[in-house]
Amino acid sequence: GAVVSQHPSRVICKSGTSVKIECRSLDFQATTMFWYRQFPKQSLMLMATSNEGSKATYEQGVEKDKFLINHASLTLSTLTVTSAHPEDSSFYICSASAARVRGNQPQHFGDGTRLSIL
Amino acid sequence: GIQVEQSPPDLILQEGANSTLRCNFSDSVNNLQWFHQNPWGQLINLFYIPSGTKQNGRLSATTVATERYSLLYISSSQTTDSGVYFCAVNRDDKIIFGKGTRLHILP
Numbered sequence: 329g330a331v332v333s334q335h336p337s338r339v340i341c342k343s344g345t346s347v348k349i350e351c352r353s354l355d356f357q358a359t360t361m362f363w364y365r366q367f368p369k370q371s372l373m374l375m376a377t378s379n380e381g382s383k384a385t386y387e388q389g390v391e392k393d394k395f396l397i398n399h400a401s402l403t404l405s406t407l408t409v410t411s412a413h414p415e416d417s418s419f420y421i422c423s424a425s426a427a428r429v430r431g432n433q434p435q436h437f438g439d440g441t442r443l444s445i446l
Numbered sequence: 447g448i449q450v451e452q453s454p455p456d457l458i459l460q461e462g463a464n465s466t467l468r469c470n471f472s473d474s475v476n477n478l479q480w481f482h483q484n485p486w487g488q489l490i491n492l493f494y495i496p497s498g499t500k501q502n503g504r505l506s507a508t509t510v511a512t513e514r515y516s517l518l519y520i521s522s523s524q525t526t527d528s529g530v531y532f533c534a535v536n537r538d539d540k541i542i543f544g545k546g547t548r549l550h551i552l553p
Binding site for chain 2: 362366371372373374419423434435436437439440442
């Protein structure tokens, strides 16, 4: 149980393209979803938290207009990297939790999306 | 903010060896999770352990919340155990990951 599907697994595109990444909870209702970014050989950095039906809460230093997050249903959240540039290249990972308040339930992670902007 | 420190940062072991990974945190937390990130980047839940001891096969974990640390034990290591082990803590609606322990098991 507790499966999170993230798609696509890899994206290579030209600078200026917008890229959408989907995160789906397959067998549970994800009240809260999280988006992380990970640089090579570094830890995960939380970008934003989204609760179903509410606006996402972004961490300090993360551009809201650059990284658009939508959590329209209890099983789907999307991250759109708008007008991507080479510095946006990274590994993006989503996670989902059945809890509305972080900490009450474990997080379950997708397999990540490796984004390469040429 | 809360600090999460993992040790050792790197560990190289022969197949069959046992190991102990440590996670220290600087303040009280709501919960703690251990994850394994394999060489392909996939993050796998190992334990959700705000306190106490849990075991799952060759792996076990102990969190002593009052002393602000957690330990992950790996027994009879296999090459498939290679990767990075992260602990992550929750406190006041914030999630903080440690920098991880990079484990390499030699055949």
